[in-house]
Amino acid sequence: MQNVGDFLARVSTGPFPASARQVREFAPEYGHCEEHGRWQLNVLDEQGVERWLPEGCPKCKKQQKARSLIRRADIAPRFQSCSFENYRTESESQAHALAVCSDYAATFDRQLAAGRCMILRGNSGTGKNHLSTAIMLQILNAGFSALRVKAASYLDEYWAKDFGDRERWIVDMANVDLLVIDEIGRAPITRAANDAFFRLIDERYEKVRPTIIVSNLDREELRSTLGAAAYDRLTEGGGRLLNFDWQSARAHRAT
Incomplete structure (x- = not known):
């Protein structure tokens, strides 16, 4: 979507196009949308x-752009209804996590x-995916790009990629405004995997692109799994670590 400021910033200062004319008395004109009401045409x-x-x-264009971004963000259907409003809090720790994630978005x-x-990071079933998805959906609706x-x-x-394709792929992933990497530590991590994660995290670090890590591992396990260099890049410059150390909501519902 182009807003008025962006549009004017791109307008040439040279000869005026057919759609532009100097006027002594300006009269704004409006279009009408059945859903959003009127908008200014000039x-x-x-x-x-x-x-x-x-x-x-x-506003319709903004909604269309958001829907397109959401389709490309690879958010699983189960989480597409996640929001800050429907995240349940029953403790101060949960309320703190909600407040931090809501403010981040x-x-x-x-x-x-x-x-x-x-x-x-923290226990399974504590809402890490819920809140990370709520962040993604809010910024996607604001026009930013995100990928999980x-x-x-x-x-x-x-x-699976050869060297050249791999380099281009990492650069593409590094250009996304927000990247969420989920399930870090679900499988044993080798030195080669350390290097693979570092390549991506470092590329995003150099481009000043934020990354969110979602994991069940504790702090030291995460540092070991990602490698010290990658972990330090994630926490530099005010990076936050949130501990989800309360009981699983899924386990609680099952009892």
Whole structure:
């Protein structure tokens, strides 16, 4: 979606196009959307030139872009309804995790500018996937890009590619605004796997792109699994580690 500021910033200062004219009296005109109401069709720039904006409801365009981004984010159907509003809290620790993740999503423009990462670690069934997905969905709806990948799937694809394809693939993954790597530590990690994770985390670190790690491992196990260099990049510059150390909600519901 193009907002007015972005559109005006791209307008040439040279000869005015057919859709632009200098006016003495500016009269805004509006289009109408059955869902979102009216939107402005024309604006007056700083030079007193009338500019006509692209056709179509901007809010509809934003929704279409968000739906497209969500389809490409690889969020499993089970988690597509996750939100901060439907995350249940029954303890101060859960409320703290919710507050931190909600703030991260609400201020994602600043988190992105700083490349600030997060690690969500703790017991199974404690809501790590719920909150990481809620972050993704909120920023996707705001127009940012995000991708979720399981650690084992990443390693399988990493080793299946030849060197040239692998380099281009890592660069593509490093360009995503937010990357969520799930299930770190579900399978034994070799030195080669350490190197594979470092390649991706380091590429994102250099591009100042935030990464969220989701894992059942404790802090020292994570550091060993990812390698000290990769772990340090995740926690540098205010990176947060959240401990999900309460009882599994799935186990609680089963009793």
